[in-house]
Amino acid sequence: MSKNNEKIFVTKPILPNKERLQKYIDSIYDSNWLTNFGPLHELLRKRLSSYLNIDNITLTANGTLAVIVAYKILNVKKAITTPFTFVATISSMLWEGIDLVFADIDKETFCIDVNQVEYLLKKDNTIDTVVAVNVFGNACDIEGLYFLKEKYGIKLIFDSSHCFNVYYDNKNILSYGDASTISFHATKLFHTIEGGGIAFENPEYHEKAERCINFGLEERYKITEIGINAKMNEFEAAMGLALLEEIDLILEQRKKAWEYYYFKLKGVVEFQKRNNKSTNNYSYFPILLSSEEVLLNVLSALGKYNIFPRKYFYPPLHTLPYIKEQHKPIELNNATDISSRILCLPLYPGIDPAVQDIIIDVIKKEEENA
Template sequence: MSLRHFGIAGEIITPPFSFVATSHAIRWAGATPVFADIDPVTLNLDPAAVEAAITDRTEAILAVHCYGVPCNTAALAAIASRHGLKLIYDAAHAFGVRRGGRPIVAEGDLSVLSFHATKVFNTFEGGAIISPDRETKVALDRLGNYGILDEVTVLETGLNTKMSELNAAVGLALLPHMDAAFAARDRVATRYWEALSQVEGVTCLCPPGQKGHNSYAFPVLVGEAYPMTRDGLYQRLREHDLFARRYFYPLISDMPMYHHLPSAAPDALTVARRAADRILCLPLYPDLDPVDLDRVIEVIRRP
């Protein structure tokens, strides 16, 4: 809906390393995704790759705060300003994330949050668009209510994207407990980090204890020095009834509705492809039983 608000119908630069909804949103808005490679440390859009992908058809950048780790927002904002592009953030993982005391969702022209049941804060299903001003919010609210202005006036073609009262009630009940949830997630992430950061062939990506981070996930990269492949470790955990996720694998650019795009060429997305082939997100939620947490650690340390 954020893309429909801006009336974007050209090309939008976005990462292939994300949940498929990011690119689907572009397609549903009638625009074309253009994939750019990611940074090898943050796994977010690489500003240099974004700059190289800009053409006279480019209208926007849709970046993702992957695992709640903030993008290089300053560099992306500078690129967007220089080329006259809209800058929108998929902040699905980033509820509660702050940088320099400022909410990360305040960056860009718009930021979109997910309140799906798997997220740090949830309403079972739903989400929110963070607007920079009242005028934008009013326009988005109207677009999410069939384009209705008043009892007798419909201004535009809209959809029904309103949250139900039940979903809202779930969110309101959870809000007072979010500080405790963040702290519990950080404790799980800290235990993983202390136990796994020195395991040869395993690279832990999100250091715990970072002020303003939400410990949404604990992703690791499984490298050649590890005794088995990423998929082998994934299966080994499942054999012990421990369920990790290859998140994000495969790349969006490899999916049948996108692989034909010129920007989906494998040799242009080498960092993203290597990450997708090695990534594994370990179980992480506030009430993860310490016994189960130690079971995950033991399987990884003794494959």
């Protein structure tokens, strides 16, 4: 094994064919319409709704704004969520003045533990919302969460940032919950450079959200509510439209790379247990090593080859300095343990199998020496 000249990270942004992108850029120059719900924004919204088999989607400038707007539209005051997610899920809550409490995760699926969610709901009747994360594109216990939604009269939001083209029980996963948000960040398998989206169960909320992301404007001179600027611009939409034309090939190539890891590491490391009603979009390849020491040894060994997998998600969010004791009323042992041993391996279209072999060999060696 020799050292790579190129640095290999956990993902590599996908760029579409230049000519394909250029035709959309040219249309921006022709229209001179750069933002404020331009023609490309509207075209992307319609094409995404069609491709994803959902009724509608509100497009935003980024995925963090998508969750902020969802919280605002649904009037979230206090929520249960998971410490095993990207920080934006909770920083956006605290930014909006939303109180939160953490429930631990299931040690096999890495998604929020429904039993702990109910325990917290029983203890605290001021909780009005559960924000569950479909981690690495793996569906939560959706039936269990819907049962709690009906039993306790709570709102249900899914952070589906990793879930482009994931289906649960033959429906797009964005169809579930009072709202489901998605990220179109450049690191995702489909992106708009920056960008995000929200699917609401109630179609009227899309109209409210469009006002919310445009300063509260209903008409040119009519402001009906408090709003911010969270609109997706035309250049972001152009990138999305160009990539959407290539998405089937992107998904096929990701599947090939994902399966290469899977069959060569099966029996060597632990894998996330996938929900058997959920499809796989091959967005990430997380592995669970036998100990944090092995993980650190793997990182050190791969760094010598300029290969940099990611401890993701790490650190667990309940350990952040601005999290207070009131936010963590129960033990979060699974999240703490999983965060210390999880590694997401480099995965993107065009990854060289020779690079994957280096990664696989190092992991096998370090686990054998453990």
